[in-house]
Amino acid sequence: MIKNLFLYNSLIGEKVKFEPIASNNVGIYVCGPTVYSEVHLGNCRTFISFDVIVRYLKFSGYNVRYVRNITDAGHLENDADFGEDKISKKAKIEQLEPMEIVQKYTLDFHNVMSLFNTLPPSIEPTATGHIVEQIDMVQAIIKKGFAYEVNGSVYFDVKKYISQGYKYGKLSGRDVDDLIPGSRDLEGQQEKRNSIDFALWKKASDLHIMKWTSPWGIGFPGWHLECSAMGAKYLGDQFDIHGGGMDLKFPHHECEIAQGFCANDVDPVRYWMHANMLTLNGKRMSKSTGNTLLPKEIFSGNNDILNKEYSSYGSSIFYASGTLS
Numbered sequence: 001m002i003k004n005l006f007l008y009n010s011l012i013g014e015k016v017k018f019e020p021i022a023s024n025n026v027g028i029y030v031c032g033p034t035v036y037s038e039v040h041l042g043n044c045r046t047f048i049s050f051d052v053i054v055r056y057l058k059f060s061g062y063n064v065r066y067v068r069n070i071t072d073a074g075h076l077e078n079d080a081d082f083g084e085d086k087i088s089k090k091a092k093i094e095q096l097e098p099m100e101i102v103q104k105y106t107l108d109f110h111n112v113m114s115l116f117n118t119l120p121p122s123i124e125p126t127a128t129g130h131i132v133e134q135i136d137m138v139q140a141i142i143k144k145g146f147a148y149e150v151n152g153s154v155y156f157d158v159k160k161y162i163s164q165g166y167k168y169g170k171l172s173g174r175d176v177d178d179l180i181p182g183s184r185d186l187e188g189q190q191e192k193r194n195s196i197d198f199a200l201w202k203k204a205s206d207l208h209i210m211k212w213t214s215p216w217g218i219g220f221p222g223w224h225l226e227c228s229a230m231g232a233k234y235l236g237d238q239f240d241i242h243g244g245g246m247d248l249k250f251p252h253h254e255c256e257i258a259q260g261f262c263a264n265d266v267d268p269v270r271y272w273m274h275a276n277m278l279t280l281n282g283k284r285m286s287k288s289t290g291n292t293l294l295p296k297e298i299f300s301g302n303n304d305i306l307n308k309e310y311s312s313y314g315s316s317i318f319y320a321s322g323t324l325s
C-alpha cells in the first residue's frame with residue numbers, strides 16, 4: 001500500500017495527501033458521456049485520464065469501486081434548463097426511438113474505450129435506471145427547504161442556500177453576482193425565483209418524449225441530479241473522489257455539491273479532480289464548434305489534419321473486425 005499518495009484537489013486548488021474515508025477502500029465517481037453522438041477524442045481524454053488514476057489506485061493497493069455513469073435522459077441543449085433533450089432531438093433526426101440512440105452510442109462509446117485499452121468501471125449506472133432515486137432526492141431537498149415546486153417543475157433555491165452561509169461557486173470560483181445573466185425571458189426561466197436557480201425536475205411538454213410520473217406531474221430529472229443520486233447510491237452520501245472534465249465544474253459539479261449537501265447533510269465529495277481540455281490547432285476540442293477528431297479517424301488516419309494513422313492497443317484487430325464501422 002502506497003501511504004503517501006498526493007493528488008490535486010480542485011476544490012481547494014492544492015495538492016493534498018489522499019486519505020480515503022474507509023482505510024484501503026476508495027470510491028470514485030466520474031461523469032460519463034451523454035450518449036447522443038459518437039464520442040470525440042476530447043471526451044476520451046477525460047476517461048483515459050481517470051483510467052490511469054483508477055489503475056494507479058489499484059496498483060497502490062486500494063480496493064477501488066469505480067462508478068462512471070451513462071447520461072441517457074435529462075441533458076438539455078447547451079447544458080441549460082431549457083431547450084430540447086439532446087437524445088430526443090437526435091432520435092428525431094435519425095428517425096429512431098430515443099432508446100435506440102442510447103443503445104447505438106453506448107455501444108460506440110464502449111468500443112472506443114476498449115480500443116484505448118481502458119478498464120470498464122465497476123458500475124455503469126444510467127439516469128433512466130435511477131428515476132426513483134432522483135425523485136427521492138428532490139423530495140429530500142424540498143423537505144429541507146432548499147427547493148420549490150412551480151408549475152410541475154422543481155428548482156433548487158440558490159439564494160436560500162447562500163443565505164444559510166453556504167458557498168455556491170466554491171468549486172468553480174464563480175461569483176454569484178456574476179452568475180445572474182440577462183436570461184429571464186428565455187423559455188422556462190421566468191418561473192424561477194432567481195435565474196441562477198437550477199432545475200431538479202422539469203415538467204414535460206406533450207412533445208417531450210422521455211418522461212416519467214412524479215409527485216409533481218409528468219416530467220424528467222434535471223441533468224445535474226442524476227450524478228448526485230447515483231453517486232450517493234453506490235458510493236455513499238459522502239465519497240472519496242469525484243472526477244470529470246474541466247468544463248463540468250460549472251454548473252454541473254457546483255450544483256452537485258449544493259444539492260448533495262442539502263439532501264444528505266454532508267459534503268458529497270472529499271476530493272474533486274478535473275481533467276483538462278484537449279486542444280486541436282490551439283483551440284479547445286468541442287463538438288459545438290466542429291473542432292473535433294473522432295477516435296476512429298486517429299486509428300485510420302482518415303482526416304485532413306492527419307498525415308498518418310495511429311494505432312492503439314488492439315486497434316487493428318478491432319478495426320479489421322468492423323466494430324467501429
Ligand SMILES: [Zn+2]
Nearest residue numbers: 031032227252
Ligand atoms: Zn455528472
